[in-house]
Amino acid sequence: RVPARGVSATKGVAELIEKAEEDGVKTAWHRLLEQQPQCAFGQLGLCCRNCNMGPCRIDPFGSGPTKGVCGAGADTIVARNLLRMIAAGAAAHSDHARDVAEVFKGVAEGRLQYYRLTDVEKLKSLAETLGISTENKDEHEIARELAEVLEGEFGKPGDEPLRMLALAPKKRIKVWEKAGVIPRAIDREICECMHRTHIGVDADPVSLLLHGIRTSIADGWSGSMMATYLSDILFGTPKPIKAEANLGVLKEDYVNIIVHGHNPILSTKIVEVAMSEEMQELAKKYGAKGVNVAGMCCTGNEVLMRLGVPIAGNFLMQELAVITGAVEAIIVDYQCIMPAIVDVAQCYHTKVITTEPKAHIPGAIHIEFNAEKADEIAKEIVRIAIENYPNRPRDRVHIPKHKIEAIAGFSVEAILEALGGTLEPLINALRDGTIKGIVGIVGCNNPKVRHNHSHVTIAKELIKRDVLVVGTGCWSIAAAMDGLMSPKAVDLAGPGLKKVCETLNIPPCLHMGSCVDCSRILIALGALAEALGVDIPDLPAAGSAPEWMSEKAVSIGTYFVASGVFTHLGVVPPVMGSQKVAKILTEDVEDIVGGKFYVEPDPVKAAETIYNVIIEKRKKLGWPL
Ligand code: WCC
Ligand code: FE2
DSSP, X not given: OOOGGGSBSSTTHHHHHHHHHHHTXXXXXXXXXXXXXXXXHHHHTOEEOSSTTOOEEOOTTSXXXXXXXXXXXXXXXXXXXXXXXHHHHHHXXXXXXXXXXXXXXXXXXXXXXXXXXXXXXXXXXXXXXXXXXOTTOOHHHHHHHHHHHHHHHHHOOSSOOOGGGGXXXXXXXXXXXXXXXXXXXXHHHHHHHHXXXXXXXXXXXXXXXXXXXXXXXXXXXXXXXXXXXXXHHHHOOOOOEEEEESGGGSOTTSEEEEEESSOHXXXXXXXXXXXXXXXXXXXXXXXXXXXXXXXXXXXXXXXXXXXXXXXXXXXXXXXXXXXXXOOSEEEEOSSSOOTXXXXXXXXXXXXXXXXXXXXXXXXXXEOOOOGGGHHHHHHHHHHHHHHTXXXXXXXXXXXXXXXXXXXXXXXXXXXXXXXXXXXXXXXXXXXXXXXXXXXXXXXXOOTTSOBTHHHHHHHHHHHXXXXXXXXXXXXXXXXXXXXXXXXXXXXXXXXXXXXXXXXXXXXXXXXXXXXXXXXXXHXXXXXXXXXXXXXXXXXXXXXXXXXXXXXXXXXXHHHHHHTTOEEEESSOOTTTTOHHHHHIIIIIHHHHHSOEEEEOSOHHHHHHHHHHHHHHHHHHHTOOO
């Protein structure tokens, strides 16, 4: 049994873990228990399976082997393993970007009737930044030219830098040039990670890690950035919007559909179709009052930010949503979808519907999504959910009562608008110390640590010290469920931050979007640095991934560091098997790119250290403390 009351800081979670046990269902927490003790070599990053002379492992205590069969030692193995994590994370973000870019191209060419160019202003501004003239051209013509340039980002030949780096501050580019880490093409850098880590190629931890930095820059400043920009152009740039968060958004007498995964191309359509007259009426025929769509993880963030769709929970709550017994269908695209939801769903009536050619789960219904027939396919999927409503096991339904209001939708554009169109008021508040600094908190859940506890603790510790907190991904869902994104949360903020939030009518924790939208944080930091005439590492700013677990989070953390940000990790990464690698990541890398990692599992201590770093940066700028 899992000690349900202790595993989460979020209301409603414990009661559903208890329900799971009564229903004989296992969750990630149960499976984590079954995995104990977890492999210590793996935890330290000391095992290598990159060739079939192995698997090899290095004895961390030095009494066993210090080299693998090929002669790779701890430093090489740990660095290689980390590089592969970065490669996988960058691949996930960037392949998501590629999918959005394909739809964008289809729209530009007039091939896709169900999607359109929504934010034309953003389209034009991106085109111009990338050197595409927009004069006397209609929006589709601009979009076609832009699509061509963006397509090139993935695999353009030659050694020219990525075109999207035009969005990065000039000072950063100089730093990256000096370090030799300017990325050339996204796929190429990811491919080179795999090449370098193949048996008998790169054995130098420094050179391996520098390539990790290069790959992560390709993710943050091009792949993820592209996913954000193109999603905004297609679906609209988010503006502040009210919604509700937590499992209580599921409705007893409605058909409940959960959209889970990452890509807005599908989830936006599901929401549109489900809300149509036709589907609401159909639901009534099946005895429900209507259809209710709720989000999970980042595709949930995408429809929350743009459409105000309620969000049911973050990563560790996907199984719990099914365990309520009240979900007719969970519709998934890719990333962060536990195959376990199929096992859990078998104990209830929930249909798991996979939609992506690259993400099948045995036991799920697979309905392949296709942008050309988006509306038809979305209808087919929503219909399956509605028809499943009569099968709901009414005697085993339990929806926790908890839900809370949150304001989401703080794109950089929305923040600027709240500031009255210029960064000036924010810069003044930072400069005079009304706000001490800005911290971006991002990343996953991890059952190794108390669910959402570090997420909300760090945020609270920082806002009470007058630090503005922004963030994305599962952090933002945790913060929303804890009430930190409601206007009332200003009462938890220090006096300076409170004043600023009240004047601007914003909460002290700002939801900036999904995980690919960490790119919005980069844009915000870049703009602040340029406005002040400094570089990002000079800013009183920091990053944190308190409960991270995914390879995507490793890539994000690395591009934060590469962008000059002091970056906290609340779960220890698998690098401790090499003192050298650990030292490079937490010390030496700062001299190269201006940012570094800092590892601290205790959220209160972490917040203190982050605050102290901010104060140090303020001192260097000569700003009042
Ligand atoms: Ni992004 Fe982490 Fe959530 Fe998945 S959705 S669990 S990578 S933060
Ligand atoms: Fe995500």
